Amino acid sequence: MLPVAVERLTKAFGATVALDAVTLAFAPKSFTALLGPSGCGKSTLLRLIAGLERPSGGTIRIGDQDVTALAPEKRDVGMMFQSYALFPHMSVAENVAFPLKMKGEARGKIGERVAEALALVRLEALAARSVRALSGGQQQRVALARAFVARPGVLLLDEPLSNLDARLREEMQVELIELHRTLELTTVFVTHDQEEALSIADTVVLMRAGRIEQTGAPEAIYAAPKTPFAADFIGAANLLPARVRRAGDGFVAEVEGAVVPVRAPQDGREGDYALVLRQEDIRITDAPPPGFASLPATVRTRVYLGAGARVVVSVGARTLTLLTNKNASAASGAAVHVAWDPDDARLLHPQQD
């Protein structure tokens, strides 16, 4: 449960900069998600902390030790690999015992710790089994137990749930949260799945092209994305180009040829913005409530979700995706209005890709 801090950490592979002067601190006992699309540098950051890559610049500290030049085998780190990297020639118990054996722990103590770790991932009954005879979900648990059994100062998880099917993944999300609560290890995990990041972590670090886009608690980052990229990646939000200008004592925006009311932009300036609308904040209606913004739209597709439906509509040349409750009727091709409360819409400065 050590703090981890990286400062101006840079990693270049040839001419490609995978990580670009990233500065970041992980509090002791925190549970941080490194989130971003593939190639954003999240896995590189994880591997740099583990020592499996040599940084091109910057420093890494674990606890109060500068480990930048330290070999991985000398760092106080536990890591779970995306492929699990289990030793195929060893049993479940031998796999989990490995880090303790390398530390030179006494045989009796190793047995105790292995049993305890296997109990935590509910695999006691399979201790003697060969790892090759296990299901994917069981292998995942062995990999997890092996990563935390030595109680490392920092626990690194590389896409820990990506190889599981949807149901198992949801179960394991809950178990990871509970495990973290029990072990209180400083944990960093890499994921490309925003839902997973939001539901498990207490801090989300959103990355893009080797840099940090936004850092914050899941609720904060979801409620207040600072950039169109963050809004899109975290909330799968709709982005509409909007030209904002003053009108009376308020502001209005031109969106797809229509004029809708908007709240004042943060810096109070007129100009081109991205109007960010989350899927759940848009509704289909014939009579928009007073004060709401509304645009004419055409229903393109409706995807039934059980609890509700995801509806894709065309607004001018743009496409909006919105979530409705199950009763909302929206036949394909129907001409409707989409409406939202201007308080739920955000104006962000457009971003270059």
Added chain:
Amino acid sequence: MVAGTPTLAKAIAAALVAVTIVYMLAPLLVVIGASFSTSSYLVFPPEGFSLKWYQKVLDTPSYLRAGWLSLRIAVLVTLITVTIGTAAAIALTRFRFPGREPLQALFLSPLILPAIIFGIGMLVLFSRYADGPSLMALVAGHVVITLPYVVRTVSAVLVGMDKATEEAARVMGANRWQRYWYVVLPQALPGIGAGAFFAFNISFDDAVVAIFLRGPDTETLPILIYTQIEFSSDPSVAAVSTLMILITVGMIVAVERFLGLKLLTDRRAAGRG
């Protein structure tokens, strides 16, 4: 192919399989059969049944000496080749260094070049710089011709291995030697086993290199059999050959038991893929 293979095609395939089996097994059957014959010359089909040629083999010191020599050479060759070959395979698959590709080609060249070249070379080399043919000269010659098999079988397994297992071991505190000992070598074991099997058998029945390095003290079993057949046609030669077949079959059974037979037939482990 859903409708099934035509009957004619099936018949042709069956006939080809049958011919192949007969073609491959017939020489073995002739040798084994002849060894039990009562007649005092090599004949097939055997006349009568007797074990006297086996008795003669066991009573002939030159056979016993040659057999013991071949066995010692094969065991030594296997140990040396497996050690060097495994180390070479690790270097060739794990490290990038200048000259890696030529070195790889060099290690595999005995597979392509005729063994006779190595025989001649060895003879000249050992006559010039040592006291001519010796047990160590034979061992050295056999190490050269068996090395590519071990390098190939071990490399194939190492290439197919999940590299993350080494990284995982590293993060868990294993130093370089511990990683080789606990993670790499155990996973390479099927390849090492297959390589050892090839090395033993190639050394045990090599006649090409051995004929050049033949001396009064270095007459191996295959060479003795060859000379015997040249100068006398007594079925004890067939009995010795049958014993050699028995040893090989015994080894296949052992490998099957302890490592799994697929090791020898698996394209990947056999390194011929």
